[in-house]
Amino acid sequence: MAERSTFQIQEISGHTGPVAGRGTQRAVEVCKYIDVTTCIGCKACEVACVEWNDHPFRETVFDNTYQTMPTTEWNYWNLIKFAEQERDGTMMWLMRKDQCMHCEDPGCLRACPADGAIVKYENGIVDFQQENCIGCGYCISGCPFDIPKFNQATKKVYKCTLCSDRVGEGLEPACIKACPTGCLHFGTKNDMKELAEARARQLREYSGFADAGVYDPQSVGGTHVIYVLHDATRPELYGGLPANPQIPLTYTFWKRIAKPTGLAMALLGAVGIFFHRVFIGPKTPQPDPAPILKRAEAADEIETGKKENS
Amino acid sequence: MRAFVERFDETARRRFAAIGQTVVYRGELLRHPVYTRFLHWSVAIFFILALLSGFAIYSPWLFRWIAPLFGGGPTTRALHPWFSLFFTIFFALQFMNWLSPMAWREADRRFVRQLKEFAANKEKLAPEDTGFFNGGQKLYFWAIVISALIFLLTGVVLWFDHQFPRVLVTISYVMHDLAALLMLGGFIIHLYEATAAQPGTFRSMINGAVTEEWAWTHHPAWYRAVTGRDPRESYERARRRQAERERAMQLWEREQDERERAGAQTAPAGKPEP
Numbered sequence: 234m235a236e237r238s239t240f241q242i243q244e245i246s247g248h249t250g251p252v253a254g255r256g257t258q259r260a261v262e263v264c265k266y267i268d269v270t271t272c273i274g275c276k277a278c279e280v281a282c283v284e285w286n287d288h289p290f291r292e293t294v295f296d297n298t299y300q301t302m303p304t305t306e307w308n309y310w311n312l313i314k315f316a317e318q319e320r321d322g323t324m325m326w327l328m329r330k331d332q333c334m335h336c337e338d339p340g341c342l343r344a345c346p347a348d349g350a351i352v353k354y355e356n357g358i359v360d361f362q363q364e365n366c367i368g369c370g371y372c373i374s375g376c377p378f379d380i381p382k383f384n385q386a387t388k389k390v391y392k393c394t395l396c397s398d399r400v401g402e403g404l405e406p407a408c409i410k411a412c413p414t415g416c417l418h419f420g421t422k423n424d425m426k427e428l429a430e431a432r433a434r435q436l437r438e439y440s441g442f443a444d445a446g447v448y449d450p451q452s453v454g455g456t457h458v459i460y461v462l463h464d465a466t467r468p469e470l471y472g473g474l475p476a477n478p479q480i481p482l483t484y485t486f487w488k489r490i491a492k493p494t495g496l497a498m499a500l501l502g503a504v505g506i507f508f509h510r511v512f513i514g515p516k517t518p519q520p521d522p523a524p525i526l527k528r529a530e531a532a533d534e535i536e537t538g539k540k541e542n543s
Numbered sequence: 544m545r546a547f548v549e550r551f552d553e554t555a556r557r558r559f560a561a562i563g564q565t566v567v568y569r570g571e572l573l574r575h576p577v578y579t580r581f582l583h584w585s586v587a588i589f590f591i592l593a594l595l596s597g598f599a600i601y602s603p604w605l606f607r608w609i610a611p612l613f614g615g616g617p618t619t620r621a622l623h624p625w626f627s628l629f630f631t632i633f634f635a636l637q638f639m640n641w642l643s644p645m646a647w648r649e650a651d652r653r654f655v656r657q658l659k660e661f662a663a664n665k666e667k668l669a670p671e672d673t674g675f676f677n678g679g680q681k682l683y684f685w686a687i688v689i690s691a692l693i694f695l696l697t698g699v700v701l702w703f704d705h706q707f708p709r710v711l712v713t714i715s716y717v718m719h720d721l722a723a724l725l726m727l728g729g730f731i732i733h734l735y736e737a738t739a740a741q742p743g744t745f746r747s748m749i750n751g752a753v754t755e756e757w758a759w760t761h762h763p764a765w766y767r768a769v770t771g772r773d774p775r776e777s778y779e780r781a782r783r784r785q786a787e788r789e790r791a792m793q794l795w796e797r798e799q800d801e802r803e804r805a806g807a808q809t810a811p812a813g814k815p816e817p
């Protein structure tokens with residue numbers, strides 16, 4: 234379903250001018266659908282991610298939960314977040330697979346000043362191109378989900394690729410393949426949305442989760458990783474999933490409008506100064522070395538000059 | 544504190560004067576000693592490097608053709624904070640060096656109020672109370688002081704961005720840009736005023752000396768302070784001298800013309816055939 238053809242580049246960070254792949258093909262948007270309610274927190278997806286991407290096994294950090302470490306890392310892109318929650322006098326265990334959300338309007342891409350360091354494909358996958366990354370870290374502050382992570386040694390930023398290398402070959406992402414309960418699904422955005430809505434309806438109608446729903450935040454234009462949550466009204470419970478993720482104004486208004494305006498004003502100033510020199514002229518040390526002709530004399534001279542020429 | 548700054552500055556000035564030299568010819572005045580010139584150009588070099596590398600990251604329109612100057616995007620990003628650090632260090636020294644002549648005075652307020660007249664360039668002579676620096680120069684200096692502080696504070700946040708909260712980084716990003724635009728605006732005007740707009744100014748930062756004519760035209764109060772003469776009187780005297788010289792020259796020209804005419808009448812016309 235998702236072949237190489239859908240890997241036409243749709244958006245490029247820090248790029249001026251048109252984008253070659255934009256709108257050239259029938260858009261098949263891919264999507265990962267995570268059913269939080271059937272996740273058992275086995276961490277098979279974490280291992281599969283590390284395995285497929287050839288990351289070294291790293292030390293885990295124990296912080297009194299079952300989480301492998303507090304947050305995702307530059308070489309640990311997939312993390313199950315464990316949260317305990319009281320409901321009807323009993324304890325509920327919320328386990329959410331945290332990774333890049335592959336936003337339709339990616340904050341990281343908006344923030345990035347380096348040409349081609351972040352690209353978004355026609356199929357919706359947002360991918361970092363480390364060879365173009367300048368290591369400024371703006372993407373880290375542009376991401377509402379706290380996903381891009383900086384590597385001190387290489388001075389580059391890394392994150393989940395949605396296994397773009399597997400998807401390009403028509404395979405599902407590694408995490409999907411490893412999931413034993415079938416709580417992870419992969420397909421087109423429309424199919425996954427439908428599947429997720431059906432599951433949410435099931436939870437509302439038959440399982441007593443009246444607030445169950447799909448998490449597909451429209452404040453970033455929707456995401457290419459969607460969740461079904463028991464309580465979609467409070468996504469914060471699931472290890473700090475933002476209810477209303479926002480790209481900072483500095484990367485939308487400031488970057489798109491204020492910055493070019495400032496630059497244009499500086500350019501206008503430079504042009505203005507050039508014409509100040511042409512029209513108004515310099516302030517020379519006084520008295521001027523050459524005797525200044527009076528206006529009338531100057532006019533006369535121009536007149537006589539005309540006569541001589543004709 | 545003030546005593547320390549002055550003592551430090553005085554010592555540095557003396558040490559630099561011992562190494563370098565400033566030649567002041569007759570009819571000239573010493574304006575910027577070696578130490579000041581050294582600081583000015585150190586600040587200028589690192590300012591331009593930081594400005595260019597910064598504007599590469601500022602906008603995608605500039606990235607493609609400025610980043611290669613510094614060896615590509617990653618090195619531009621890596622070098623920018625170091626350029627800025629050296630700029631900050633040298634500017635701190637420059638700040639100490641110029642603290643007293645840059646003090647804001649009543650004359651400067653008047654100067655700023657008459658900025659329009661200054662730009663229109665109707666009055667060739669600066670107001671008589673214009674000291675070592677005029678109001679515009681002081682305005683630029685203090686704008687740099689303020690924006691350098693903003694640069695430093697926000698720059699540290701952007702340099703070590705993963706150590707600071709996300710909100711602080713995004714705010715710093717905007718403040719850093721605003722300071723850059725303020726600096727760029729001032730810099731364009733500074734470049735113009737120091738070269739094309741006021742002939743005879745640029746040499747003050749190269750040779751260290753300016754002509755007396757330059758001094759009484761642009762900084763009359765300073766001229767009075769260093770020479771003890773009245774700037775307007777000196778100007779009038781120069782004008783009279785120039786008029787006198789002009790008259791003498793015209794007299795000489797006329798004499799020459801007459802002599803040639805007389806010679807042409809006596810000598811045979813045209814050249815002999817070879």
